[in-house]
Amino acid sequence: MPPLPRDYYGFFGFDRKLAIDSAALQKRFYELSRQWHPDRFGRKSAEEQEMALEATSILNDGYRTLKDPVKRAEYLLTQDGFPIAEQRGKDVPPELLEEVFELNMMLEEVKSGDESARPQLEQSRQHFLGLREGVDRELLREFQRHDESVEASPTSKQALQEIRGLLNRRRYIENLIRDVERALNPVTPSRPAPG
Amino acid sequence: MAYSDKVLDHYNNPRNVGSFDKSDPRVGTGMVGAPECGDVMKLQVKVNQETGIIEDAKFKTFGCGSAIASSSLATEWLRGKTVDQALEIKNTDIVNELSLPPVKIHCSVLAEDAIKAAITDYKKKQGVLTPEAVAVH
Known part of the structure; x- marks a missing residue:
């Protein structure tokens, strides 16, 4: 048997695009799940059984990564030499920082029992x-710009750079939303999304 | 991970917490943040316009203990320095003073960035923004 592709795009047989049709991805996921199902390897050699197990693990990780636009972009960026974590705070626009600061002041008030900040929150x-x-x-706009440009071309790199900045911003905003929601509903346990 | 005694000291008794009026011409304000962890740090200096000496410094930081300690220490160091001396404070000085572990070095970087941003803001207000002052940023 040929070695397993480690790369999620390669494993799924998808082009390295940032926009992915989720229905096609799901369909491919089910196909590959059947193909690598451990039951089909019950009578095979230990080596092949192990390979099936490994394939299932790559498949599940890959599906989780590719179906989420943010995780997918982070994955492709890291692979193409734009690691997300290596960026410093300079990409955060000053006016956003100002808002974050004000928000934290409000959060502190609410935490200390001052309910008057609640509507503002x-x-x-x-x-x-x-x-x-x-x-x-x-992000969607930059995904498109990336996908329509030639791989590793200046336009493509520029789009990736832009996406990295956006992803960092998004993560920042995401953390803020989480903090605000925690302050607004301190005891309510998080409910799973419907469906 | 255990914090060093100095970090704990600054964390439990932060020096110079507070703020100055941002619109005061003697005040320089630096606001910096780290998107990875959501830390945000505001550091302000009040400068004697005749001598160029920082007479007072204040900060307010939302973040981990090391970020609070780094900015607290920075305000202590800033008092009595000229604005140009202030720019010589390096994050490695803060790391050494507080014995910050490698995973917390970014907190000291944040504090250094905040100092530079505050001084740059002050210089901008004085209308003496030199190319060097822009370049350090």
């Missing part, structure tokens, strides 16, 4: 949700 939550939507729209 709810407003902040809406505001940051809106910011995240904006980032997501920009």
